[in-house]
Amino acid sequence: MLYTLAGGGTLCGVAALVLLIVSTATDFWMQYRYSGAMANQGLWRFCINHKCHAHTITVAFWDATRAFMLLSVLSCFAGVVLGLSAFVNGTKGKRVRTGGIALLLSGFLALLALAIYTGVTVNFFGKRFLDWRFSWSYIIGWVAIILSFSAGVFQLCAYQTNIAEQPPPNIQES
16 A cells, blocks of 8 residues: 555656646746737746746745745655655655655645735736736646645655554564
């Protein structure tokens, strides 16, 4: 049972890692109309008429969102590596548990990043642009959160199952 749950957790973790990287790196968190042309923006740059430019102003919510997304990617990577190493090494329990905690932390950090981005976008950009919407990079981030939390829960369930299946130590009476 350990390998089934840990394998499912690791598979969800790999999918979450890929989606977190794609979401963080791409420029389609939000789409809007700017001077009659379609524009889109990500965490690192904005594009108008397929010409992309780096964000020229430093805004705290972009920095916070970037930081939490990057920390989420690193935590997810650590959780996946620990999940994979449980299949190689004999000390499965502690690595599976630590990997599950890292994956839950990854989901929490990404949730924090997307909550910050959502709040500022709705309150600031939503009033500035009339014709706007969240785009696919943003949506992929939410899917990655669900996968990351699922992966962490699977890993922790695998750890609990492994603890429950271990026989009690053999105590010799003298």
